[in-house]
Amino acid sequence: MKIIDWYILKRFLVTFLFTLLILIPIAIAIDISEKIDNFLEHANLGFYQIVDEYYTNFIIYYANTFMPLALFIAVILFTSKLSNNTEIIAITNAKVSFTRFLYPYFLGATLITVISLVMNHFVVPSSSKERKKFEKEYIKNRAQKNELKHVSDFSLQLTDSTYVFIRSFDTERKTGYDFTSEVYDGLKLKSKLASRTITYNEKDSTFSLTDWRERKIFKNRDSIFSGNKIDTVFNFTPRDLIYKSAFAQEMPSGELIDYINISKKRGVKNLNAYLVELYKRTSMPIASYILTIIAVALAFRKRRGGTGVNLALGIGIMFLYVFLMKIAEVLGAVAGVNSFIYVWIPNIVFGCLAVYLYLNARK
Structure with missing residues (x-):
């Protein structure tokens, strides 16, 4: 790797971590404001227990959830800064192609994708099980508890x-x-x-x-x-x-696959909610590559309005991606449809957008 690759990769990862560390406290603050009354209702519930059993697992879950968003924002912020400082002009004048310029970004995206895959398939399910156990005991009301009873x-x-x-x-x-x-x-x-x-x-x-x-x-x-x-x-x-898709979030992928196979043999008709959860654990991390290309292509050129315009465009695109993803999850859980296709539709649609922006940026 060249010096410029290390420079881009290091600054990209630092910006990603900084963005993630901003989003998580915001999520914690919002959650505390919603659940403070539930905590105060239980006199035997101490601060350490809340942090250890609930917010530690809360941070694990939302850190993994926010990874694609933090990655997207980090790439836009950092690349826009390079563009505004005319550093990209110097790089292109050195005959570095747009494809070669993406190399350190893809190294960073690969690192984040691997971490996200491990988190999705192994770490987050176990963490979610502990978090939901705490919610069932101290947060959910009687009607919600009876739903699974x-x-x-x-x-x-x-x-x-x-x-x-x-x-x-x-x-x-x-x-x-x-x-x-x-x-x-x-x-x-x-x-x-x-x-x-x-x-x-x-x-x-x-x-x-x-x-x-x-x-x-x-x-x-x-x-x-x-x-x-x-x-x-x-x-x-x-x-x-109990047929509840929430249980799928508590199973590591190996256990979830075994559960789906056993349920099929037992004649359970609609397992699409479980299949959606299984496929989503891979599709979301892979989206890191797609979002990286889109973000770099948007911020590669200097725009009037600077970083603010690029950030506004990026947040708008990210909102559309999340919106389409949620629709695909709901439709994919319906009986009789191909869950795999529905879960991957957001990646397919935005993958096409990424290819278009990539080809346009190369010019």
Whole structure:
């Protein structure tokens, strides 16, 4: 690398960190103003616990979320400064092409992309799990807590031949009512197990059935068994009964992929919300390259109005990107659509814009 490459890369990364360190305190201040009443409601909740269990994980989550925005703003600010100081004119007079000029920027974008990928796939999910646990305990109201507490009229395919049905289930007490398990041989029913209640024993991962009745169907006769209580094992846990996309944010990518594959085998029809979360963890970091090209192309030439005009254009483009991304996430979570395509639509659209600005800047 040449001296100019080190100069651009160092100043680019310093500006990126400076921008990120500005955005995070703003997010913390806004969050504190919204949640201060919830904190004060709990007399046993100390300052250290709030910082350790909530705001440490809050910073991890939002630092990762703000990375593309901080990268975009940093590139515009730094490149605009180079342009206003006529340093870019000196670089171009030295016969440095626009493509070669992008080299240190792409090194910086690659470093940030790798960090963001590791954060998205491994660090942020575990951090989000701790943060949401704190929110559930101290911040969410009773209605929000009950949203995840009760499940009704749920069916689940455990294997190719085994299906379970539950009329209602309390995930907090780990107890359900009107439980039925059916085993089929093709389309023919082989056995049916029903009970008035079902309780999950977390200690040994078994289920206790009360007032149970089992019917086994043979070729020429049926056998019926019944009892007050029986312990048995099923290939699911109470968590599998809750279909909430928020859970996807708490799973590392390996666990999330396994969960999606198991859910498909169990006959869960719409897993697009989980697929959107999985695909987004890669598409967002890759956007760093696209946003870098757009930002450099916008700020490469000196404009009347200086940095302010470039920054205004950049923030407008970033707003459109975030807006399109949110729309794509909502549409991608709808049943029957290709989630992968919808998640990558913002990158495709702005990738085309980046190519256009790149070709125009080369001239």
